[in-house]
Amino acid sequence: MSKKHRKIFIINDQQMISEIKADFYHAFISSPDSLQLTAAQGTTQLKLVEIHLEDDATGPLAIVDAEFRYLFVTNDGYLDQQMFASFMQAGIKAMNDNTINDPQGEYRTRFFWQPTHDEFKTLMSLALQNNPSLPCPIMESHRLPIDQTSPEINGIRKLLDVFPGLQVIGTNRSLNYWTITFDIVNLNGLISYQFIKQGLQHDLAKELSITLTCPEEDMRYVISCTVNDDTKKVGMWLIFIYQKRLEYKDIPKNSG
Numbered sequence: 655m656s657k658k659h660r661k662i663f664i665i666n667d668q669q670m671i672s673e674i675k676a677d678f679y680h681a682f683i684s685s686p687d688s689l690q691l692t693a694a695q696g697t698t699q700l701k702l703v704e705i706h707l708e709d710d711a712t713g714p715l716a717i718v719d720a721e722f723r724y725l726f727v728t729n730d731g732y733l734d735q736q737m738f739a740s741f742m743q744a745g746i747k748a749m750n751d752n753t754i755n756d757p758q759g760e761y762r763t764r765f766f767w768q769p770t771h772d773e774f775k776t777l778m779s780l781a782l783q784n785n786p787s788l789p790c791p792i793m794e795s796h797r798l799p800i801d802q803t804s805p806e807i808n809g810i811r812k813l814l815d816v817f818p819g820l821q822v823i824g825t826n827r828s829l830n831y832w833t834i835t836f837d838i839v840n841l842n843g844l845i846s847y848q849f850i851k852q853g854l855q856h857d858l859a860k861e862l863s864i865t866l867t868c869p870e871e872d873m874r875y876v877i878s879c880t881v882n883d884d885t886k887k888v889g890m891w892l893i894f895i896y897q898k899r900l901e902y903k904d905i906p907k908n909s910g
């Protein structure tokens with residue numbers, strides 16, 4: 655039986671990621687005079703991400719949600735109580751004003767941050783690992799060549815690129831197969847990925863032998879097809895999935 659839990663990561667000024675346990679975090683904000691955050695290393699405005707996961711006995715299965723906010727500390731690593739009080743007061747005001755999820759509102763723009771694609775990919779990848787090696791730096795993603803010689807493959811690439819939260823970073827075509835590589839770059843991309851994954855059960859996907867793999871076990875995926883002559887059918891398949899995707903209500907938080 656699956657269950658839910660959460661992981662909390664922080665990023666300091668040196669772009670190094672550390673994990674703090676949920677119990678420690680609650681004690682840290684509840685007893686601000688007694689606990690120090692040694693991972694702060696002189697940083698007074700830390701990037702914090704709280705990731706909610708679904709897991710089973712083997713470890714994390716899927717990311718359910720994530721929130722990216724700032725954690726303010728003093729120079730010696732204690733909680734900045736004045737800034738934390740401002741954060742709580744702003745949250746109450748935003749709830750009363752019905753602007754709690756407004757990305758342009760003061761609450762979100764002042765106390766929350768927007769991860770870069772590399773930050774997002776690194777954090778989500780760490781969350782899905784049982785025992786990641788930490789602290790660690792942000793992983794820099796490399797881009798792949800995009801083959802511009804095939805209008806058909808480019809058409810599929812453009813279709814995939816319009817899915818929320820996905821970014822195509824490479825294409826390749828050979829004699830017997832073609833591939834399109836894409837990154838999941840924000841929370842909405844996690845939803846898009848699930849729709850594409852479920853879409854592999856569609857008759858068209860089975861007929862075309864479409865596969866979806868994650869070779870590097872991170873937020874980078876490769877769609878492959880061994881049937882070169884049926885790119886129109888692949889386009890039809892993606893349009894069907896995209897229409898279903900549009901019917902889904904995205905996460906309303908500051909997710910890009």
